[in-house]
Amino acid sequence: MADNFQLHVAMFPWLAFGHMIPYLELAKLIAQKGHKISFISTPRNIDRLPKLPPHLSPLINLVKLPLPRIDNLLEGAEVTSDVRYEEVKYLKLAYDGLKEPLTTFLETSHPDWILYDFLPYWLPELASRLGISNGFFSIFIAAMVAYVKPPYLVEYRTTPEDFTVPPKWIPFPTTVAFRLFEALKLFNHSVSAEESHVTDVYRLEKVLKGCDMIAVRGCKEFEPEWLQLLEELHGKPVLPVGFLPTTEYDAGEETETWRSVKEWLDKQEKGKVVYVAFGSEAKPSQDELTEIALGLELSGLPFFWVLKKRRGLVDTEPIELPDGFEERTKGRGIVCTTWAPQLKILGHDAVGGFLTHSGWSSVVEALQNQRALVLLTFLADQGVNARVLEEKKIAYSIPRNDSDGSFTRDSVAESLRMVIVEEEGKLYRDKAREMSSLFGDRDRQDRYVDNLLGYLQSHIKQLTS
CATH class of the missing domain: 3.40.50.2000 (Glycogen Phosphorylase B;)
Incomplete structure (x- = not known):
């Protein structure tokens, strides 16, 4: 198999525009290199995405999976900006409900890779069972991912105050930590469990533990120490994909x-x-x-x-x-x-x-x-x-x-x-x-995407040789 064969990469971002847009930017950059993308979200979200440039449309398949109905989630709400902050937890449950239709899609479309967000904690195991290479693509910078406890360590942070100092596993001096008012909000909605809802921290830990590789929105020139720490903490490849500066296709609407x-x-x-x-x-x-x-x-x-x-x-x-x-x-x-x-x-x-x-x-x-x-x-x-x-x-x-x-x-x-x-x-x-x-360096961005694709292709080649 040649090193530069066409890949089919599925993408499954969280239901927030701050997540979907970077995923779409990466999708466009990968498609520009001649690879196929299946970009998976809900019908209303797909319809609200920016228009694709015509030359990329044949390579990017926008896959619409209807969002399951969930109690307490308003009909028609498919993205975080559709709901009040307190209701995002119901959107997460609906997102989990996409597991079955996503399984059907993956079984019938056979992508080489699936890149997914931090919330579908059930997806690494599903992808492995279907024989699909899978990676966590973090729209968060490396410092934020490193701030989350590695799965093999015991969580010692039990109060909001514990999150206002850098974690013990960060070996270099840094001031990066939440302030108390930020930690209080984070603790209430992401760290502590509510009713039967799975916490964001649990979701991310499961994703980090189960994925084959970690792709991060960032570059070595900006946060080298954090990217290196992520590799050391998780013992798997960590690939920066560049900053993914937004590109606009102006079709005249605006x-x-x-x-x-x-x-x-x-x-x-x-x-x-x-x-x-x-x-x-x-x-x-x-x-x-x-x-x-x-x-x-x-x-x-x-x-x-x-x-x-x-x-x-x-x-x-x-x-x-x-x-x-x-x-x-x-x-x-x-x-x-x-x-x-x-x-x-x-x-x-x-x-x-x-x-x-x-x-x-x-x-x-x-x-x-x-x-x-x-x-x-x-x-x-x-x-x-x-x-x-x-x-x-x-x-x-x-x-x-x-x-x-x-x-x-x-x-x-x-x-x-x-x-x-x-x-x-x-x-x-x-x-x-x-x-x-x-x-804003487009050449540097291009090199990061080439590096990512080189890894994705070599991984598939090793599996099939």
Whole structure:
């Protein structure tokens, strides 16, 4: 068998756009090399994915598996942004219910590999039983995966406070750990078991134990020590696949939206606009929203804010801007409550900085466009992402109360002005420019994909020789 034979790779991401989009980016890069992809998700999610470039469509099969009905999960909810945070656990149960139709698909389509997310803890065993090579593709950076206990160690962390210091198995000095307010939220939803639900930590441990290899969204130039530690902890190949910077296929649907946004940005002073967005899942509390808004107003900087007022198809607690805020900031700021073309906005010269939740896709999009980062974490892995960026002096986090995560309008205003316009923040602006050569390097990205494919092919060749 030749080393460069065509592979058939199945992909099964978690039901969140922050997971599906990096999986789709990797799928496109693999398909560009002439390999077949089966991208598996639910019908509504497949229909909401960005359009594929026509030359890749024949190689990427978008497989729709209907999501099973689950008690307490609203009909039509198929992705995390469709439900309130407290209801994500029901979406996980529905995702587990895809095991049977996925088994049928794998039995009939015979992929060479299946790459899957951290949640389907039952999939490594299933793939092995069907004779399919399988790998965990982590959209989390290596530091976050290393933060989770290796399966062969006994968990000693029993309280939220235990998660606010680096784990004992990290052998090098680091400040990477959750802050207490982040650990409390993580502990309630990911570490402690609820009713009969399987915890996120249990799921990830089972995946790490059962997979044949680990693919990580990242590169050796950025976190070499964490990637090496993952190999040592799990005793299996760990392959960085690059940062997977977002690529857009513009089929014309967003032209009108972008035209009006660009018209406003074109009138702004270069490098002074704050772009504000917290991803598809994070919804600030009313108090947080008020402080963010009044902080933007106090900063005096022009801003473009993509604001998610509701989370889920039925959110009975919408959040509202302070009285008079939009009138007082009219002309200087725009609040957009619908979809906005983030990549295009970040690419505009008027934007000087990005106030973000530190979700990794947003970080990559900002740094590939040389935008300075101001961080305000909300959920999941964002705390670890923020610590890694802080440790490397790539981003600045808004000061917060450690126990409850609260912050003030003054700290928002001061942080934004410091990072975007003041001399003290030049460090962050310079670092963002420096990082763009790493985060936006298409040639380096291409080499990482070649390396991944070389491994996937050689593994199959060994099995069949």
